[in-house]
Amino acid sequence: MMKLRTLQTVKKNAVCEIRVCEDDSKKVKSRYTVLAVDDHDTVRKVIAIYDKAENVEEATYLDMYSDDGRFYIVYPYIKERPLFDFYVGSVLDIRECEEICINLIIACMTSNLPWPLLYLVLTQGEINLARDNTVTLGYRLDLAGLDETKTEADCVTECAKILIKLLEPKSLRRANSYILLTKKTEKGIYLYFTDLYKDLKAAMAPVRKKGILLRFKLWFERNKDTIFKVLLRVSIVLAVFVILTFVTNLIFGDVPWLRLFTRNFEKIGLESLLQ
Numbered sequence: 001m002m003k004l005r006t007l008q009t010v011k012k013n014a015v016c017e018i019r020v021c022e023d024d025s026k027k028v029k030s031r032y033t034v035l036a037v038d039d040h041d042t043v044r045k046v047i048a049i050y051d052k053a054e055n056v057e058e059a060t061y062l063d064m065y066s067d068d069g070r071f072y073i074v075y076p077y078i079k080e081r082p083l084f085d086f087y088v089g090s091v092l093d094i095r096e097c098e099e100i101c102i103n104l105i106i107a108c109m110t111s112n113l114p115w116p117l118l119y120l121v122l123t124q125g126e127i128n129l130a131r132d133n134t135v136t137l138g139y140r141l142d143l144a145g146l147d148e149t150k151t152e153a154d155c156v157t158e159c160a161k162i163l164i165k166l167l168e169p170k171s172l173r174r175a176n177s178y179i180l181l182t183k184k185t186e187k188g189i190y191l192y193f194t195d196l197y198k199d200l201k202a203a204m205a206p207v208r209k210k211g212i213l214l215r216f217k218l219w220f221e222r223n224k225d226t227i228f229k230v231l232l233r234v235s236i237v238l239a240v241f242v243i244l245t246f247v248t249n250l251i252f253g254d255v256p257w258l259r260l261f262t263r264n265f266e267k268i269g270l271e272s273l274l275q
Contacts, residue, residue, distance in 0.1 A: 094170045
């Protein structure tokens with residue numbers, strides 16, 4: 001019963017089109033991620049994947065339907081905040097890096113996506129990092145790379161590679177988690193997300209109280225966009241003030257509003273300062 005209107009076309013190729021849509025049938029507008037699939041072989045793969053997926057307890061998609069020769073898959077809309085655009089491993093302490101890694105594993109384990117689609121999420125970087133360091137997975141998937149043979153082991157391997165990249169800034173400190181995951185991933189040991197979770201949990205660094213300097217760095221990194229916006233606005237106001245002062249001085253020979261500060265001190269009470 002949706003009436004979807006396209007707000008943005010994220011990507012388009014011969015296989016599918018990725019759109020952000022809004023439902024005009026409701027008073028309160030809701031957004032959705034919609035995959036419009038043109039390739040019939042890909043449509044067959046998607047249907048078959050969902051039919052035989054054992055790891056899917058609930059359907060992650062909201063709707064599937066055909067219209068005018070196209071096959072549509074409607075997913076929830078996830079606001080983009082790409083992991084590697086907002087992750088600052090060099091500033092965070094090792095414990096916080098490891099907690100983000102744990103959050104990624106949990107997001108994968110609870111996604112309810114069939115393994116071939118979860119594999120696309122991981123390889124295409126559809127991973128979002130919130131301000132509180134929680135992780136969510138997006139659905140802007142390019143189905144041109146869909147491989148229906150991908151299993152949990154393939155997803156775990158890709159996830160482990162991402163975790164190693166997240167922990168890499170701590171490699172010089174010989175973080176136990178980085179060393180353990182690197183060795184086991186190189187040997188292809190990880191087959192299940194539960195194993196990856198248990199290893200990371202066991203190797204996590206103990207909780208330590210942050211120093212004042214580190215806390216300031218973390219605060220600055222998390223709020224630098226807001227700080228720069230405020231500074232930009234203040235700079236614009238000051239620039240306008242300087243220009244107006246210059247123009248006023250050219251026209252009147254002085255700056256009228258500066259008299260407010262000078263004349264206030266010419267007389268205090270009944271005593272005049274002009275002598």
